Amino acid sequence: MEYKPIRKVVSGNYAAAYAVKHARVEVVAAYPITPQTSIIEKIAEFLANGEVENLEYVPVESEHSAMAACIGASAAGARVFTATSAQGLALMHEMLHWASGARLPVVMVDVNRAMAPPWSVWDDQTDSLAQRDTGWMQFYAENNQEVYDGVLMAFKVAETVNLPAMVVESAFILSHTYDVVEMIPQELVDEFLPPRKPLYTLTDFDNPIAVGALGTPADYYEFRYKIQKAMEKAKEVIRDVGKEFGEKFGRDYSQMIELYRTEDADFVFMGMGSLMGTVKQAVDVLREEGYKVGAAKVRWFRPFPKEELYELAKNVEGIAVLDRNYSFGMEGILFTEAKGALYNTKAKPLMKNYIVGLGGRDFTVSDVRKIAENMKAIIEKGELDVEVDWYHLKR
Amino acid sequence: MNTLFGERKEGAVKIVLTSVDEYPEAPISLGTTLTNFTGDWRTFIPVVDDSKCVKCYICWKFCPEPAIYIREDGYVGIDYDYCKGCGICANECPTKAITMEKEEK
Numbered sequence: 140m141e142y143k144p145i146r147k148v149v150s151g152n153y154a155a156a157y158a159v160k161h162a163r164v165e166v167v168a169a170y171p172i173t174p175q176t177s178i179i180e181k182i183a184e185f186l187a188n189g190e191v192e193n194l195e196y197v198p199v200e201s202e203h204s205a206m207a208a209c210i211g212a213s214a215a216g217a218r219v220f221t222a223t224s225a226q227g228l229a230l231m232h233e234m235l236h237w238a239s240g241a242r243l244p245v246v247m248v249d250v251n252r253a254m255a256p257p258w259s260v261w262d263d264q265t266d267s268l269a270q271r272d273t274g275w276m277q278f279y280a281e282n283n284q285e286v287y288d289g290v291l292m293a294f295k296v297a298e299t300v301n302l303p304a305m306v307v308e309s310a311f312i313l314s315h316t317y318d319v320v321e322m323i324p325q326e327l328v329d330e331f332l333p334p335r336k337p338l339y340t341l342t343d344f345d346n347p348i349a350v351g352a353l354g355t356p357a358d359y360y361e362f363r364y365k366i367q368k369a370m371e372k373a374k375e376v377i378r379d380v381g382k383e384f385g386e387k388f389g390r391d392y393s394q395m396i397e398l399y400r401t402e403d404a405d406f407v408f409m410g411m412g413s414l415m416g417t418v419k420q421a422v423d424v425l426r427e428e429g430y431k432v433g434a435a436k437v438r439w440f441r442p443f444p445k446e447e448l449y450e451l452a453k454n455v456e457g458i459a460v461l462d463r464n465y466s467f468g469m470e471g472i473l474f475t476e477a478k479g480a481l482y483n484t485k486a487k488p489l490m491k492n493y494i495v496g497l498g499g500r501d502f503t504v505s506d507v508r509k510i511a512e513n514m515k516a517i518i519e520k521g522e523l524d525v526e527v528d529w530y531h532l533k534r
Numbered sequence: 535m536n537t538l539f540g541e542r543k544e545g546a547v548k549i550v551l552t553s554v555d556e557y558p559e560a561p562i563s564l565g566t567t568l569t570n571f572t573g574d575w576r577t578f579i580p581v582v583d584d585s586k587c588v589k590c591y592i593c594w595k596f597c598p599e600p601a602i603y604i605r606e607d608g609y610v611g612i613d614y615d616y617c618k619g620c621g622i623c624a625n626e627c628p629t630k631a632i633t634m635e636k637e638e639k
């Protein structure tokens with residue numbers, strides 16, 4: 140069948156809901172939380188209108204229960220989805236370990252929202268990044284199209300390596316903003332994403348198993364190692380699936396770090412999610428103004444693409460790491476990861492951390508220009524002024 | 535193992551995995567505790583002195599695992615594949631027939 144995309148004008152949240160529909164998800168368990176709510180409302184609407192078949196929708200009383208229900212359904216062999224935000228994701232935290240530890244490919248969308256207090260419903264990546272060590276893969280979407288594509292790819296990758304995956308989009312900037320999204324006809328999605336083949340299933344009554352049984356010190360360690368091996372394998376799978384997606388549907392995701400005009404760049408801006416759309420636009424503007432700059436958008440934060448980062452770092456003099464998140468007592472989270480990944484390599488670009496956009500603070504092209512001026516100055520001088528710059532702070 | 539209460543199932547053989555490649559991909563155990571012996575993490579081991587035992591079976595009732603079985607001669611035996619060394623049996627035994635001794639490993 141020839142690929143003719145179906146163009147729809149949808150919000151990021153609706154893009155996620157359509158992807159769930161097209162992925163033929165069998166169980167959705169979710170609890171509403173702003174700004175995620177319209178994802179699960181839309182899925183409920185599909186169900187009410189008879190637009191989806193074989194979908195079990197489980198309304199639960201909390202996010203902890205939502206993830207628990209997803210884990211049970213996934214262990215039974217179903218394709219499973221949920222969505223959440225901020226405090227809701229934090230409430231799931233304990234259960235996130237159960238999903239990855241039991242090697243269940245649950246997929247969820249987290250709508251990045253700032254953690255309270257002060258109470259906030261706006262964009263900030265600290266909620267998802269705080270789940271860094273739960274064994275979940277994390278994909279950061281730049282726009283609504285990447286939300287849709289990301290969910291479909293996440294299922295394929297997750298079910299290949301048997302690890303759960305999170306697709307992350309930003310509060311309101313994507314979740315509630317409408318844009319054209321090219322959707323894939325159902326038959327082609329079915330080809331790309333065949334039914335799940337579970338590693339094990341609780342409903343195979345001839346071969347009973349115990350899930351989540353005791354692992355004594357004699358055995359626990361090996362299972363941790365297996366998760367790490369699966370994460371390493373996930374990198375290959377991600378690149379392959381991303382390439383296949385590009386060949387079939389015209390949008391290539393084979394790079395775990397998307398490079399934009401970096402070939403001859405003196406320095407690059409690195410970051411994740413929707414703010415990188417602004418950055419790419421700014422790169423075009425800055426290039427006109429004579430700056431040799433590029434953008435490096437980290438698509439997959441877990442597994443972390445060390446190799447791509449190293450290739451990039453070898454060829455630039457500076458990296459401005461833009462973090463819409465913060466690890467208190469340290470620095471921006473991506474900054475720590477990026478510096479750490481390069482420590483034992485020969486690549487030593489100047490790296491500076493700009494904390495931007497926390498709690499939905501606007502981040503614009505002119506902000507990127509100011510950062511570019513600053514980066515240019517420190518590269519000329521050959522040393523940093525400060526390592527971590529609270530860029531928007533009212534001084 | 536012949537026991538009066540609760541025959542230990544045939545095929546209860548501990549699988550000792552010595553290389554990471556032998557492990558299943560996911561931490562599931564086939565046949566539940568049949569192959570997953572849970573008694574290898576104790577420090578102290580209960581030892582029963584039959585000459586002091588009055589066959590009251592209080593230890594059998596209290597053992598949380600349960601690792602205590604009743605032998606055909608009526609005395610109690612301990613299944614060390616599942617005993618976690620908690621010492622509850624020794625604590626509850628009215629005649630102090632059970633003592634907890636440091637296990638040699």
Ligand code: SF4
Pocket residue numbers: 580596597598599600601602612616617618619620621622623624
């Ligand atoms: S030490 Fe604890 S587990 Fe072992 S036999 Fe006694 S009561 Fe049972």
Ligand code: SF4
Pocket residue numbers: 582586587588589590591592593594610626627628629630631632
């Ligand atoms: S509690 Fe003591 S006396 Fe009673 S059966 Fe057990 S070992 Fe024997």
